[in-house]
Amino acid sequence: MILPIAPLWAIPIRDIPNPRKLNGTWVSDVANILSAETESRLNQRISQLESRHGSELAVVTIPDTVPLPSPKAYATELFNTWGIGKRGIDNGVLLLISVKERRIEIETGRGITSQISNDQVAQIIETKIKPEFKLQKFDQGTINGVEEIASRLEQIRTPNFAFAPIYNGIGIFGVAIALGGITWTVLKINSWCQLLPSVYNLQSPLVFQIKIQQLHQVANAPMRLIAFGVGAIAISASALLWQDSATGWVLQLDRHFLALLMINAAIALISIPMWFGITYYWLAKLTKTLSTNLPHQIWKLFGTTILKNLWLLLSIQCSLLFVVAILISPSITSWIPSHLLFIAISLICAMSYQFFLIYVVNNVSVDDKIALEQYFCVTCRTPTQRLDEALFDTYLSKPEQLAVQLGNATYSLYSCDRCHPVTTRDRQHIYCHPNILKEESVCAKCHYPTVIAADLKQSRKPKKFPKQGSKNAISIRQCQNCFHEQPVYPYVPQPVSSSYYSGSSTDYSSSSSSYDSYDYGSSSSSSSDFGGGSSDGGGSGSDW
Incomplete structure (x- = not known):
C-alpha cells in the first residue's frame, strides 16, 4: 500500500514565520514574491494603521495550502493561531496569497465582519488585487489590497463609548x-x-x-x-x-x-x-x-x-x-x-x-x-510650669533641702497652674524631679541622697563594726537624714584562679532557595506579537 505524499511546497502552519515574533513587522513572504521595497512599504503602512486605529493587518504569501482542505480553512487556522487583532476587540485582518493555487484569501476578525462585509471583501479582491495579479504584478496588487483594507479599517468608528x-x-x-x-x-x-x-x-x-x-x-x-x-x-x-x-x-x-x-x-x-x-x-x-x-x-x-x-x-x-x-x-x-x-x-x-x-x-x-524637658499634667493634659528656685524653701522637704546643701542633688519643681493655682497650691500638688549628682549618696534606708563619708569616731553606734575577713572598718558612710551607717573596709584583692573555658562552635547550614521566574511571553526571542484576536471565518477569497 502506497501512502500519499504531500507536495514539496506544502508548509505546515506552525512553520510559517510569525513576523511579529520574528522582527516586529507584519509581512511574511514565504513564497518570495514580494520585493524588499514592497515589504518595507507594507510594514510602514500597517504600522501606521495599528498606531492610529489599533487594528492589525498581516500579509502572508505561501507556495501552497496543503495539507488543509482549502485555502479558506488555511487562512482561518493561521489567523487564529497567530491571534491577529486585539484580544476582546478582534480587529484583525489577514491577507493570504497562495501562489500555486493562484488564490487570494482575506480573513477578517469577529469585530470587523459587521463593519466590512464578505461582499465588500470580495470587491476589494476583484477590483484592487486580481487585475494586478493576472499581470504577475504581485507587488502592486498586494500594495493596492493593503491600502484599500487599511483605508476601510480607518473609516470604522470604534464602539460608541466615551472614556x-x-x-x-x-x-x-x-x-x-x-x-x-x-x-x-x-x-x-x-x-x-x-x-x-x-x-x-x-x-x-x-x-x-x-x-x-x-x-x-x-x-x-x-x-x-x-x-x-x-x-x-x-x-x-x-x-x-x-x-x-x-x-x-x-x-x-x-x-x-x-x-x-x-x-x-x-x-x-x-x-x-x-x-x-x-x-x-x-x-x-x-x-x-x-x-x-x-x-x-x-x-x-x-x-x-x-x-x-x-x-x-x-x-x-x-x-x-x-x-x-x-x-x-x-x-x-x-x-x-x-x-x-x-x-x-x-x-x-x-x-x-x-x-x-x-x-x-x-x-x-x-x-x-x-x-x-517637658512634663504634662495628668488631669488636664497641658504642660506644667517649672517653679522658681526661690520657692524651694517653701516646697522642698527637709531631707531634700539637706541633699541640696550637701551638694548631692538638685531638684526641679513642676506644678499645673490651671489645676492648682498659687492660692491653693501645696506640696501634694507639686511634682519634684530629683537630679542625683552622686549615686553613692543615696541612703539604702530612707532613700534620700543625704549620705556622706565620715570618720569612725563620728559613728553613733556603741559597738564596733564586725571585721571583714581579718580587716577592720576604716571609715563609714553616714546618712545625715536618718543617720543610717555603713562601714567601709580596705580593699583586699581576691586571688585569681585559672579556669578553662570551652568555646562551643555552632554550625550553620546554609540553604538556598530558587524562585521560578514568571514567563511573560513565549520562548521566542522577539519583542512583540499579535494582539490575541480571533476569527469565525469571516472574509472572502478568489482565484486569479
Missing part, C-alpha cells in the same frame, strides 16, 4: 479623596495634641512625659488616603494630556510610557507644597503643645531632607521603569485591556512618588530632647 467622562470622574473622585485625607490628617494631629496618647515615663500621679511621634504614627491611614487621592488625580491628568486615552479603545502604552512617568513626576513636584503644608502644621501644633519655639526655616529643613534621600527617589524611578516595562510587554497587553493597564501604571507611579514624600515628611521633626 473622557470616566477619567474626569476619576479625577474628581481623587480630589475629593485627597481633600478628605488632608482634613482627616488635620483632625488626627489636633486629636493627638489634645489627648497626648503617646505617654511614657509616668513617674507620678501628677505628671507624665510624652514621646514625640513621627507623623505617620499619628496619621498613617489619612496620609495613605492622600496618596491614593493624588494617584487618582494623576490618572485623570495623564488621560487629559494624552488624548488617545479619551477616544481610543486600544492605547499604545509602549510608545508613551516615558511620557506617563514624566507626567506623574510632574504631579509629584506639584504636590510637594501640599506635603510641606502638612509638615508645617504638624510641627506648629507639636511645638505649641511642648511650649517651645517652631524650628527656623522649616522649608530649608524639608528641602534638605529631600536632597539627602535622592538615592531613594532614584531607586523608585528605576523600579518604576522595570515594573512599567513588564506591564507593557506584549504578553501582558495581549491579556489585559490597555485602559486598565493605563490606570494601573499611572496609579503605581503616582503613589510611589507620594510614598517617597510621606517618607520625607516623617523625617522632618523636632528634637526629642525637647520632650524630655
Whole structure:
C-alpha cells in the first residue's frame, strides 16, 4: 500500500514565520514574491494603521495550502493561531496569497465582519488585487489590497463609548479623596495634641512625659488616603494630556510610557507644597503643645531632607521603569485591556512618588530632647510650669533641702497652674524631679541622697563594726537624714584562679532557595506579537 505524499511546497502552519515574533513587522513572504521595497512599504503602512486605529493587518504569501482542505480553512487556522487583532476587540485582518493555487484569501476578525462585509471583501479582491495579479504584478496588487483594507479599517468608528467622562470622574473622585485625607490628617494631629496618647515615663500621679511621634504614627491611614487621592488625580491628568486615552479603545502604552512617568513626576513636584503644608502644621501644633519655639526655616529643613534621600527617589524611578516595562510587554497587553493597564501604571507611579514624600515628611521633626524637658499634667493634659528656685524653701522637704546643701542633688519643681493655682497650691500638688549628682549618696534606708563619708569616731553606734575577713572598718558612710551607717573596709584583692573555658562552635547550614521566574511571553526571542484576536471565518477569497 502506497501512502500519499504531500507536495514539496506544502508548509505546515506552525512553520510559517510569525513576523511579529520574528522582527516586529507584519509581512511574511514565504513564497518570495514580494520585493524588499514592497515589504518595507507594507510594514510602514500597517504600522501606521495599528498606531492610529489599533487594528492589525498581516500579509502572508505561501507556495501552497496543503495539507488543509482549502485555502479558506488555511487562512482561518493561521489567523487564529497567530491571534491577529486585539484580544476582546478582534480587529484583525489577514491577507493570504497562495501562489500555486493562484488564490487570494482575506480573513477578517469577529469585530470587523459587521463593519466590512464578505461582499465588500470580495470587491476589494476583484477590483484592487486580481487585475494586478493576472499581470504577475504581485507587488502592486498586494500594495493596492493593503491600502484599500487599511483605508476601510480607518473609516470604522470604534464602539460608541466615551472614556473622557470616566477619567474626569476619576479625577474628581481623587480630589475629593485627597481633600478628605488632608482634613482627616488635620483632625488626627489636633486629636493627638489634645489627648497626648503617646505617654511614657509616668513617674507620678501628677505628671507624665510624652514621646514625640513621627507623623505617620499619628496619621498613617489619612496620609495613605492622600496618596491614593493624588494617584487618582494623576490618572485623570495623564488621560487629559494624552488624548488617545479619551477616544481610543486600544492605547499604545509602549510608545508613551516615558511620557506617563514624566507626567506623574510632574504631579509629584506639584504636590510637594501640599506635603510641606502638612509638615508645617504638624510641627506648629507639636511645638505649641511642648511650649517651645517652631524650628527656623522649616522649608530649608524639608528641602534638605529631600536632597539627602535622592538615592531613594532614584531607586523608585528605576523600579518604576522595570515594573512599567513588564506591564507593557506584549504578553501582558495581549491579556489585559490597555485602559486598565493605563490606570494601573499611572496609579503605581503616582503613589510611589507620594510614598517617597510621606517618607520625607516623617523625617522632618523636632528634637526629642525637647520632650524630655517637658512634663504634662495628668488631669488636664497641658504642660506644667517649672517653679522658681526661690520657692524651694517653701516646697522642698527637709531631707531634700539637706541633699541640696550637701551638694548631692538638685531638684526641679513642676506644678499645673490651671489645676492648682498659687492660692491653693501645696506640696501634694507639686511634682519634684530629683537630679542625683552622686549615686553613692543615696541612703539604702530612707532613700534620700543625704549620705556622706565620715570618720569612725563620728559613728553613733556603741559597738564596733564586725571585721571583714581579718580587716577592720576604716571609715563609714553616714546618712545625715536618718543617720543610717555603713562601714567601709580596705580593699583586699581576691586571688585569681585559672579556669578553662570551652568555646562551643555552632554550625550553620546554609540553604538556598530558587524562585521560578514568571514567563511573560513565549520562548521566542522577539519583542512583540499579535494582539490575541480571533476569527469565525469571516472574509472572502478568489482565484486569479
